[in-house]
Amino acid sequence: MAKFFSNLNAVLVAAVILLIVVIVGFHRDIAGNDMMAYLNGLFRYLHVLFGIMWIGLLYYFNFVQIPTMPKVPAELKPGVSKYIAPTALFWFRWAAAFTVLMGLVIAGSPPDTYVVEALTFQPGYRLIGLGMWLGLIMAFNVWFVIWPNQKRALGIVTVDDALKAKSATTAMMFSRINTMLSIPMLYCMVTQGVLGE
Structure with missing residues (x-):
């Protein structure tokens, strides 16, 4: 076993x-x-599955890895920076991409297509729209701020020590921004349609 x-x-x-x-x-x-209704449910399942991986890894970085790294002896830090962090960041960024993709598929699929209504905060869609915008901002941060800076900070891309340190700080700050945004984003996603707006 x-x-x-x-x-x-x-x-x-x-x-x-x-x-x-x-x-x-x-x-x-x-x-x-109704095949469309079934597929909508399947895409919702995938959206949640990928979202759990994305936000779970975001919380791992912010509640476990970042606070613990200063306590890790110097000789052990390469184990995290060369093996654990790059693998976690791979799953983190792809989970973010597929979470957003599945969310857009759900919002753009019949019978209840609501992408435009949500993204423009139309009545009845403001809460989900806010959640979508927060998720899009977070995914942008993952791919275009956190990941490029993490590549420098972890030595995946070779840079001088000053840029490496600056990149580590930038990646950490945007990871914390995403953690901050995730709290209202999850609220919007979970309560849409249940609590009304």
């Missing part, structure tokens, strides 16, 4: 198999139902 659970790929394959069992077992007549 330990051998199985120590293999992440095997666990992920098992998870997909379980997902297929759930889909087949609880949505037996997908073709007979």
Whole structure:
């Protein structure tokens, strides 16, 4: 059993198999139902799945890695900066991209297409629109501020020590901005349609 659970790929394959069992077992007549409604639900599921990975890694960086790094002995820091952080940043940025993509697919799909209404804060869509804008700003920060600066800070891109230190500070500040924005963003996303506006 330990051998199985120590293999992440095997666990992920098992998870997909379980997902297929759930889909087949609880949505037996997908073709007979409204396919667009089913796909909308599937895209919502993917939006949440990728969003959990994105925000989970954001919180890992801000609540665990950044506060802990000053306490890590100098000889152990390369283990984080050369192995853990680059891998975490890979999943972080792609989870951000796919979260936004799935959100836009949901908002742009019939029967209730609302991208324009949400992004322009029309009545009935202001809360989700605010959540979408916060998510878009956060994703922009991930790809165009945090990741380029992290590449310099982690030594993935070679720069002088002054730029490396400045890049680390910039990446940290924008990561903290994203943490700050994530709190109201999640509120907007979760309460839209439940609490009204």
